[in-house]
Amino acid sequence: MKFELNxxxxxxxxQELLGDMNRVASKLGVTKLVSREYDENGKFSSKQIEKxxxxxxxxxxxxxxxxxVMSNIPKKExxxxxxxxxxKLGRQPGHREMKRPLSKYSERGYxxxxxxxxxxxxxxxxxxxxxxxxxxxxxxxxxxxKETEAVYKHKTKREPSLRLKVQVLMRDGNKxxxxxxxxxxxxxxxxxxxxxxxxxxxxxxxxxxxxxxxxLGKGDLEYT
Ligand SMILES: [Zn+2]
Numbered sequence: 001m002k003f004e005l006n007x008x009x010x011x012x013x014x015q016e017l018l019g020d021m022n023r024v025a026s027k028l029g030v031t032k033l034v035s036r037e038y039d040e041n042g043k044f045s046s047k048q049i050e051k052x053x054x055x056x057x058x059x060x061x062x063x064x065x066x067x068x069v070m071s072n073i074p075k076k077e078x079x080x081x082x083x084x085x086x087x088k089l090g091r092q093p094g095h096r097e098m099k100r101p102l103s104k105y106s107e108r109g110y111x112x113x114x115x116x117x118x119x120x121x122x123x124x125x126x127x128x129x130x131x132x133x134x135x136x137x138x139x140x141x142x143x144x145x146k147e148t149e150a151v152y153k154h155k156t157k158r159e160p161s162l163r164l165k166v167q168v169l170m171r172d173g174n175k176x177x178x179x180x181x182x183x184x185x186x187x188x189x190x191x192x193x194x195x196x197x198x199x200x201x202x203x204x205x206x207x208x209x210x211x212x213x214x215x216l217g218k219g220d221l222e223y224t
Contacts, residue, residue: 017059018062021060021063027041033060073109073113075113081103082120084104085098085103087162087166089174090182091169095107095110125170155201158196164207169188172209174188177209183209187211187212188209189212190207191214191218193207
């Protein structure tokens with residue numbers, strides 16, 4: 001009997017290597033496959049795959065699998081991105097809409113962190129419902145106050161934060177409160193019900209969604 005090293009099973013075409021990575025990923029039910037898990041379950045070795053494609057991540061991209069790095073996006077960033085998308089659309093985004101250029105992160109980025117798109121939205125709503133201290137407003141200088149009596153000392157900043165905008169949209173929907181027209185993107189105006197110039201604050205209670213026409217028409221008036 002002659003002993004031989006058998007390399008036959010270790011070779012494979014590019015397609016076979018990539019196909020086996022996909023097989024292991026679906027067997028494990030993961031969208032991101034780490035090399036250690038592959039070595040425990042794969043027909044080939046991760047070293048061999050790395051050698052063939054240049055790196056493990058390059059092989060993942062070729063195989064159409066998520067790059068491991070994607071799962072390390074901080075939750076805060078995922079929430080802030082969702083705020084941006086929400087305000088651009090004026091409403092709750094669908095998972096299929098989570099694509100560039102609208103969204104910086106794909107649905108996968110959320111699924112990897114939260115488990116599912118639904119869970120990501122639930123975590124987001126919870127985040128929206130927790131009180132976060134708004135940044136302190138810049139106090140007007142005493143000189144500015146002296147110049148005119150109409151200068152109010154606001155407790156808030158004039159421009160609502162993204163977070164506050166989302167909260168207003170969650171409450172009002174993306175419809176003008178005066179005419180009911182649906183607004184998206186730049187056509188969404190966040191109006192101070194009691195005008196900022198009359199001391200109205202930037203708070204959920206004092207903000208409403210208006211269309212451009214009604215926002216421009218309003219000026220310093222107070223609609224009820
Ligand atoms: Zn309107």
